[in-house]
Amino acid sequence: MSDEKNFELKLLGTGTSTGVPTISCTCATCVSTDPKDKRLRCSALITYKNKNIIIDTGPDFRQQYLKYGINGLDAVVYTHHHFDHIGGFDDIRGINFTSKKALPIYLNTETLENLSRIFSYAFRDYNETGNGIPMVDVNIITEGEIEISGIKITILPLLHGSLKVLGFRIGNIAYCTDTNHIPENTLKLMKGLDVLILDGLRPKVHKTHFNLDQAIEQARIIDSKQTYLTHIAHQVMHSEIEQKLPNGINLAYDGLTIKGRI
Ligand SMILES: [Zn+2]
Ligand SMILES: [Zn+2]
Ligand SMILES: [Zn+2]
DSSP: OOOTTEEEEEEEEOBOTTOBSOTTOOSTTTTOOOGGGOBOBSEEEEEETTEEEEEOOOTTHHHHHHHTTOOOOSEEEOSOOOHHHHTTGGGHHHHHHHHOSOEEEEEOHHHHHHHHHHTGGGTSOOOOOSSOSOOEEEEEOOSSEEEETTEEEEEEEEEETTEEEEEEEETTEEEEOSOSBOOHHHHHTTTTOSEEEEEOOOSSOOSSSOOHHHHHHHHHHHTOSEEEEESBOTTOOHHHHHTTSOTTEEEOOTTOEEEEEO
8 A cells, every 4th residue: 555655756867957978078977888977957756646746847858758757747846947957848748738738837936037038939928729839837936835736845945156046845855956055044944854965066166056075065964864966067977976975975866766755
């Protein structure tokens, strides 16, 4: 019998904005044959009682949907508007064709403004028929808790350089990509985690992402039982870096599936 409190979070992509391999690059990671060095753009799927909520629809959204045999979507929650997180927005049309209704999306005002600019055709009054546009129901979120398809999600405000972005906590798991600063008030919302998925771009410092050392430091402060680093660049070869990380901190990889409890 399935437990009412169990859910699953699957990482559909764990790569930085270019994906790994980066096209035209011949570095050791980009030519590696290790499946853990193949990283699609960051996204995650939350599955609870046969409901599917996806975090971000990046440029690899369609490929991820097919690769992982996802069966319908009930909602999208967006972290922020950078192209590696929204680039697959137009492919929501496929979901609309089957569901015959608009897909609920949850995002902050800045993400909406940019989505409406980049995919303007989807947000204008539209007279054409033929399902030519992605149809979405817009829900603005900034902080607090939301409930989607029966699952409670706590919004985790983060900074990504100067940009306000969103992380999400579902039960005992938190997902915080694209950040280099977690505000004090957000840290308070991250107590008692079993699993933290955290931005950990590369060894070198970056203006808008935690590098590996900063991510490790943050992980220690947050003190989740287990931390997985994501949004990983090609400067990180999985087999090489994985063995240097402290206990309880590992590199995430595409397809990693984590069991959670709400
Ligand atoms: Zn990103
Ligand atoms: Zn490379
Ligand atoms: Zn970003």
